[in-house]
Amino acid sequence: MDHLGVSAMVTTMMMSNQAGATDGALAVVARGVKKTFAGTRARRGVAAVPARVALAGVDLTIPQGQWVALLGPNGSGKSTLLKILATVARPDEGDVSVLGRAVVKGGVLSAGELSVVRGELGVAFQSAALDPLLTVRENLRTAAALFAMSAAHAAEAISRVAESLGLTDRLDQRVSTLSGGLMRRADLARALLHGPRMLLLDEPTTGLDIRAREEFFTALMEARRRMAGEAVGGGGGLTIVLSTHQMEEAQLAQRVVLMHEGRVVADDSPDKLRRALGRTVIRCGERVEAGAPDPAEVLRGMGLMVTVQPLGEVLARAGDEREEDATRRVRAAADRLIELGVAVQVAPPTLGDVYMAMTGRSLAGEGELAGEGESAKKRGGRR
Amino acid sequence: MSAGVMALRSLCSRELTRFSRQPARIVASIGTPAIIWVVLASGLGGSFMLRAMGGEGGSATATSYGAYLVAGMAAMSAVFTSIFAAMSLIEDRAEGFLQAVLVSPAPSWAMVGAKVFSAALVAAVQSGVIILASPLAGVGLDVASVLVALAGVAMMALGITGLGLALAWKVNSTSGFHGVMNLVLMPMLLLSGAFFPLSGASAVMAVLMKINPLTWPSELIRTALLSGAGSTTVWQWVLSAAFAVLGAGLGLLVMGRGRGE
Numbered sequence: 001m002d003h004l005g006v007s008a009m010v011t012t013m014m015m016s017n018q019a020g021a022t023d024g025a026l027a028v029v030a031r032g033v034k035k036t037f038a039g040t041r042a043r044r045g046v047a048a049v050p051a052r053v054a055l056a057g058v059d060l061t062i063p064q065g066q067w068v069a070l071l072g073p074n075g076s077g078k079s080t081l082l083k084i085l086a087t088v089a090r091p092d093e094g095d096v097s098v099l100g101r102a103v104v105k106g107g108v109l110s111a112g113e114l115s116v117v118r119g120e121l122g123v124a125f126q127s128a129a130l131d132p133l134l135t136v137r138e139n140l141r142t143a144a145a146l147f148a149m150s151a152a153h154a155a156e157a158i159s160r161v162a163e164s165l166g167l168t169d170r171l172d173q174r175v176s177t178l179s180g181g182l183m184r185r186a187d188l189a190r191a192l193l194h195g196p197r198m199l200l201l202d203e204p205t206t207g208l209d210i211r212a213r214e215e216f217f218t219a220l221m222e223a224r225r226r227m228a229g230e231a232v233g234g235g236g237g238l239t240i241v242l243s244t245h246q247m248e249e250a251q252l253a254q255r256v257v258l259m260h261e262g263r264v265v266a267d268d269s270p271d272k273l274r275r276a277l278g279r280t281v282i283r284c285g286e287r288v289e290a291g292a293p294d295p296a297e298v299l300r301g302m303g304l305m306v307t308v309q310p311l312g313e314v315l316a317r318a319g320d321e322r323e324e325d326a327t328r329r330v331r332a333a334a335d336r337l338i339e340l341g342v343a344v345q346v347a348p349p350t351l352g353d354v355y356m357a358m359t360g361r362s363l364a365g366e367g368e369l370a371g372e373g374e375s376a377k378k379r380g381g382r383r
Numbered sequence: 384m385s386a387g388v389m390a391l392r393s394l395c396s397r398e399l400t401r402f403s404r405q406p407a408r409i410v411a412s413i414g415t416p417a418i419i420w421v422v423l424a425s426g427l428g429g430s431f432m433l434r435a436m437g438g439e440g441g442s443a444t445a446t447s448y449g450a451y452l453v454a455g456m457a458a459m460s461a462v463f464t465s466i467f468a469a470m471s472l473i474e475d476r477a478e479g480f481l482q483a484v485l486v487s488p489a490p491s492w493a494m495v496g497a498k499v500f501s502a503a504l505v506a507a508v509q510s511g512v513i514i515l516a517s518p519l520a521g522v523g524l525d526v527a528s529v530l531v532a533l534a535g536v537a538m539m540a541l542g543i544t545g546l547g548l549a550l551a552w553k554v555n556s557t558s559g560f561h562g563v564m565n566l567v568l569m570p571m572l573l574l575s576g577a578f579f580p581l582s583g584a585s586a587v588m589a590v591l592m593k594i595n596p597l598t599w600p601s602e603l604i605r606t607a608l609l610s611g612a613g614s615t616t617v618w619q620w621v622l623s624a625a626f627a628v629l630g631a632g633l634g635l636l637v638m639g640r641g642r643g644e
């Protein structure tokens with residue numbers, strides 16, 4: 001659903017992204033990927049859960065070496081897509097190639113390719129895939145053996161990755177005693193240990209505070225920079241696919257794929273996506289008292305394009321005019337609302353604004369605010 | 384060394400490290416059968432007159448109930464160890480470690496193999512403690528009989544752990560898993576000859592005991608300990624090995640299919 005008339009512009013961007021991606025080596029090619037999770041019948045005291053469409057026909061190509069963020073609220077399908085790319089979930093329909101190998105054809109896993117592809121992927125999920133009873137070093141040794149690394153090679157890789165991620169003095173600490181941030185960095189070390197060509201990160205900072213998040217992404221960027229420096233043979237460097245509902249995290253990527261209800265609704269660089277909304281937007285709340293002016297109506301009356309999110313958040317932009325005119329009209333509309341006693345925010349658009357403009361929904365997810373998001377996610381957790 | 388063997392060795396090492404870092408689990412897994420052994424042997428020993436077991440037929444030599452129970456307690460140790468080992472798959476999933484294995488190129492047989500082999504090893508060590516204490520109940524030990532008994536324990540553990548892994552792959556909660564395993568395995572343990580001999584059971588009970596896959600490794604252990612390694616039968620070996628292979632194979636089949644292999 002397009003609320004601000006930006007879909008045509010974004011569709012053009014998506015087409016240019018897909019077309020441009022065919023020029024170089026591709027890390028991911030997904031065509032018509034669909035996935036529906038079966039519902040459950042009602043039992044005594046437990047309500048029935050209807051079947052849920054997680055992916056409703058996703059097409060996506062990612063060139064090697066690109067950092068892509070899948071951005072969307074809980075239930076938008078990004079984690080399901082990531083699991084399919086990680087070869088641990090099977091779509092109902094569609095074709096998926098990962099690092100040049102067809103891992104899914106017509107919804108069927110190609111068993112012969114799985115082992116090879118898994119050997120070239122590094123995956124970190126929402127919870128750290130570490131054994132809490134083992135030390136960081138023991139966990140990394142185990143991970144190295146799973147990727148058939150010799151003991152000497154593993155020892156060298158553990159030292160290198162630990163240094164890169166600031167974990168050297170934590171290697172002999174039991175994982176259960178680490179802070180959340182250190183645990184996620186240790187998990188990132190596990191995912192990077194074998195030198196993967198593509199890193200899949202599924203909301204890797206879930207539960208972390210702002211500082212720990214910053215440390216995680218600083219470590220990730222440092223590791224990516226080092227791996228790019230070590231890359232030989234024109235491999236294109238490390239491809240990263242990050243799923244997140246945090247626009248600040250998506251902002252770090254070279255390309256953002258906005259997902260909504262199992263579909264890709266926008267796909268471009270973060271700056272281009274934001275620029276599609278203009279230089280400034282207005283954010284304000286909905287009318288709360290009878291008789292008070294309705295901000296959305298006022299803004300529409302002044303010719304602005306308005307989106308009202310179900311919980312009452314209002315977003316307005318001037319449209320695709322000259323930037324100077326758009327800014328002037330946004331300022332005038334904001335002044336009018338202030339005169340009417342409405343608290344407004346005039347600011348450059350964020351990726352959250354882009355998401356709201358495209359879908360009419362908040363990136364935070366109304367379902368989540370209503371306490372439904374997490375349960376919906378858990379329902380979709382199993383294949 | 385192949386990639387699968389490297390993964391198997393590493394995952395086995397991890398399982399044993401985990402076991403060594405859970406002292407309560409070590410104490411409980413040895414202590415429970417030991418306590419049951421002492422209580423049953425001292426409480427019921429005077430009420431039972433048993434013949435030493437030479438396979439199914441037995442011999443005319445009298446033996447104490449305490450000596451008879453040694454094999455049953457070794458089997459019980461194997462059962463408990465196997466339940467814990469299979470249940471650890473659910474813990475691995477909850478803690479996230481399983482995901483690291485699933486997204487790696489390591490074959491499923493390495494993952495299943497690590498669980499069943501480490502369970503067999505732990506069960507053998509724990510049962511070994513009970514077996515080495517069995518002279519206190521009048522059991523005469525020699526190296527061959529101890530080794531055969533431990534082999535029986537290991538085969539029992541392989542089979543039960545494999546079956547348990549197949550179930551644990553489908554179950555999300557440890558409480559649900561434990562309930563199902565108890566529902567299935569406790570009757571199997573009771574009907575394996577662990578607590579009373581096949582020869583004295585009613586006709587119906589005897590049939591149930593004969594078709595119970597735990598009976599044969601249990602009989603193998605008992606025959607080795609009470610009558611000597613040389614008294615074990617080919618059928619005891621074949622059926623025990625078949626149970627081990629089928630159980631582990633079922634675990635591998637279920638987990639392998641789950642990974643798309």
